[in-house]
Amino acid sequence: MLRELALHILDLVENSLNAGATLVTIEVIEDEKKDQLVIRVSDNGRGMDAETVQRATDPFFTTRTTRRVGLGLPFLKQATELCNGNLKIDSCLGKGTTVTATFQHSHINRMPLGDLPNTILTLVVGNPQADFVYRHVYNERVFEFDTRPLKATLDDVPLSEPSVIEYLRREIADSLAQIYGL
Numbered sequence: 233m234l235r236e237l238a239l240h241i242l243d244l245v246e247n248s249l250n251a252g253a254t255l256v257t258i259e260v261i262e263d264e265k266k267d268q269l270v271i272r273v274s275d276n277g278r279g280m281d282a283e284t285v286q287r288a289t290d291p292f293f294t295t296r297t298t299r300r301v302g303l304g305l306p307f308l309k310q311a312t313e314l315c316n317g318n319l320k321i322d323s324c325l326g327k328g329t330t331v332t333a334t335f336q337h338s339h340i341n342r343m344p345l346g347d348l349p350n351t352i353l354t355l356v357v358g359n360p361q362a363d364f365v366y367r368h369v370y371n372e373r374v375f376e377f378d379t380r381p382l383k384a385t386l387d388d389v390p391l392s393e394p395s396v397i398e399y400l401r402r403e404i405a406d407s408l409a410q411i412y413g414l
């Protein structure tokens with residue numbers, strides 16, 4: 233079992249990138265009034281037909297060829313169900329996929345979110361061909377990070393430039409602390 237939700241997010245985004253996505257949106261929505269945590273990853277990749285969606289949460293189904301079982305989605309589904317939640321997959325062939333994992337926020341079995349700033353940075357820096365939107369909602373407060381305007385501003389400076397990475401790490405961590413009211 234993965235012990236941090238950030239690792240599940242990495243896994244979901246890996247699926248999106250493997251499906252050829254050029255834009256991946258990662259949403260983390262924490263609503264303490266509803267006692268709900270939603271993690272949603274949407275992509276513009278190749279999508280799945282209805283049968284593939286049906287089978288995607290079966291641990292013995294995978295389209296990967298290097299290993300026989302795919303465990304990403306079944307694990308996440310199990311993790312949600314242990315927290316009064318569920319996993320929903322919406323997909324459209326040729327258009328993209330949205331995976332939504334819902335948890336009871338306060339549930340004793342609910343994994344911590346983990347290191348989101350580093351997870352997002354790893355994805356952004358490691359996949360310069362793709363764009364990412366990271367939207368984090370904590371009750372009424374919202375933080376949104378979009379690589380598209382960032383890349384336009386940076387112009388020729390690559391995202392992998394150490395000073396850029398450091399700046400982004402601080403920026404994301406500070407913004408998260410702010411929406412958490414820290």
Ligand SMILES: Nc1ncnc2c1ncn2[C@@H]1O[C@H](COP(=O)(O)OP(=O)(O)OP(=O)(O)O)[C@@H](O)[C@H]1O
Pocket residue numbers: 243247248251275277278279280288293294295296301302303304305306329
């Ligand atoms: N975003 C997506 N777009 C298109 N197909 C997807 C997407 N996410 C999952 N799939 C399909 O569902 C299958 C199962 O995904 P899952 O993450 O459970 O396992 P995997 O990626 O095959 O293996 P693992 O995650 O263990 O490396 C994938 O092989 C792929 O065919």
Ligand SMILES: [Mg+2]
Pocket residue numbers: 243244246247302304305
């Ligand atoms: Mg996977």
